[in-house]
Amino acid sequence: MTRRELPDTWRGESYYGQPPLKNPQWDWKVSGYIAIAGLAGAAQALAWIGTRRDRDAFRGARRNANLIGLTGAATGSALLIADLKTPRRFYNMLRILRPTSPMSFGTYILGAFGVATAVSALGDISALRRRRAVARLADIAQAGAAISGAGAATYTAALMAATSNPYYAAAPRGLGAQFSTSSVAAGAAALALGERAGGRDKSAKQLEEVAAIAAVGHVGASLVAGRSRRAAGVERAVAGSAHKSEAADLLIAGALPIAGYALNRATGGRAPAAAVVGSLALIAGSFVMRHGILNKGKKAARRPDAAFGLAQPRNLPGTDRRRLGGRL
Known part of the structure; x- marks a missing residue:
C-alpha cells in the first residue's frame, strides 16, 4: 500500500501513512x-x-x-x-x-x-x-x-x-435484515411480474402485497442498520457517499415501489402499470443497495478512523466486553 491510498484530506492517525485495512x-x-x-x-x-x-x-x-x-x-x-x-x-x-x-x-x-x-x-x-x-x-x-x-x-x-471491514461488521444483524428483506421484496416482485405477464392477476396481487410488506421492512432495516453504524462511529467516516447511496436505496427500493403498489390497490387494480413499475424498482433497488454497501465498505477501509472507532471496547458484544474488563 502507498500513502496515496489514504483519502487526500486525511490528517489523522494511521499506520505509518497506510490504511489499517486492505481495501476489498x-x-x-x-x-x-x-x-x-x-x-x-x-x-x-x-x-x-x-x-x-x-x-x-x-x-x-x-x-x-x-x-x-x-x-x-x-x-x-x-x-x-x-x-x-x-x-x-x-x-x-x-x-x-x-x-x-x-x-x-x-x-x-x-x-x-x-x-x-x-x-x-x-x-x-x-x-x-x-x-x-x-x-x-x-x-x-x-x-x-x-x-x-x-x-x-x-x-x-x-x-x-x-470480515474486519468496519462498515460491514458494525451492523451484522442490520445487514442481515437488509439483505433478507430486500431479497424477499425482489423475489416477490419478480414472481409478480411473471404472474401479470401470464394474466394471473389474483396471485400477482398476493405477491405484490408480500413485496410491499418486505419493502417496508427493508426501509426499517436500513434505518436500524444506519443507526448501529452511527453508534459505532463508522457512518460519519463515509458520510458523503453514505447519505447519497442511502437516499437512492430508500427511494428506489422503498418509496417508489410502495407508492406504485398503493396506487394500484387504491384504484381497485385499475393501475397495473404502477404495480409493474413498483416491481421493477424493487428488482433494481436490490442491486443498488448491495452495490452501494460494497462501495461504502471500500471507502471505510481507507479511513483509519472507521477501523479505529469500531475497534473500541464499547463496540464489543457484552460478553466479550466483560471478559476484556476482567483482564484490564
Whole structure:
C-alpha cells in the first residue's frame, strides 16, 4: 500500500501513512451475484410457500421460480467464478466444507440450490410430470430449493459481517435484515411480474402485497442498520457517499415501489402499470443497495478512523466486553 491510498484530506492517525485495512477488491460482479442469488433464492422460497397454500393458483409461479432459480444459479456462479479469476478456485472451495466459514458454507448452499432447482424443474416437463415418481421427486426438490434458496438469499450478509471491514461488521444483524428483506421484496416482485405477464392477476396481487410488506421492512432495516453504524462511529467516516447511496436505496427500493403498489390497490387494480413499475424498482433497488454497501465498505477501509472507532471496547458484544474488563 502507498500513502496515496489514504483519502487526500486525511490528517489523522494511521499506520505509518497506510490504511489499517486492505481495501476489498469486490466490484459489480460481486454485488450482482449477491443480488441475483438473493432474488432467485427468495423466489423459490416464496413459490414453495404459495404452492403449499394453493397448488393450482401458484402453479405458474412455481414454474417461473424454477426458471428464475436456474438462471440465477447459472448467472451467479458465472459472476462468482469471474470474480475469483479462475474456475479452479471455485472447485477448490468445494473440496472442503467448513461450517464455521460463511464463504465455504455459502458455496455449498449455492451448489445445493442449483441442483435442487434443476430437479424441481423436471416437474414442469409435462411428459415427465405424468410419472408419479418424477412428480414426487420434483416436489421434494422444490422444498430443498426453498430451504437452500433462503440460505442463498441471506448467507452473504453473514459473510460480509464476519470480515474486519468496519462498515460491514458494525451492523451484522442490520445487514442481515437488509439483505433478507430486500431479497424477499425482489423475489416477490419478480414472481409478480411473471404472474401479470401470464394474466394471473389474483396471485400477482398476493405477491405484490408480500413485496410491499418486505419493502417496508427493508426501509426499517436500513434505518436500524444506519443507526448501529452511527453508534459505532463508522457512518460519519463515509458520510458523503453514505447519505447519497442511502437516499437512492430508500427511494428506489422503498418509496417508489410502495407508492406504485398503493396506487394500484387504491384504484381497485385499475393501475397495473404502477404495480409493474413498483416491481421493477424493487428488482433494481436490490442491486443498488448491495452495490452501494460494497462501495461504502471500500471507502471505510481507507479511513483509519472507521477501523479505529469500531475497534473500541464499547463496540464489543457484552460478553466479550466483560471478559476484556476482567483482564484490564
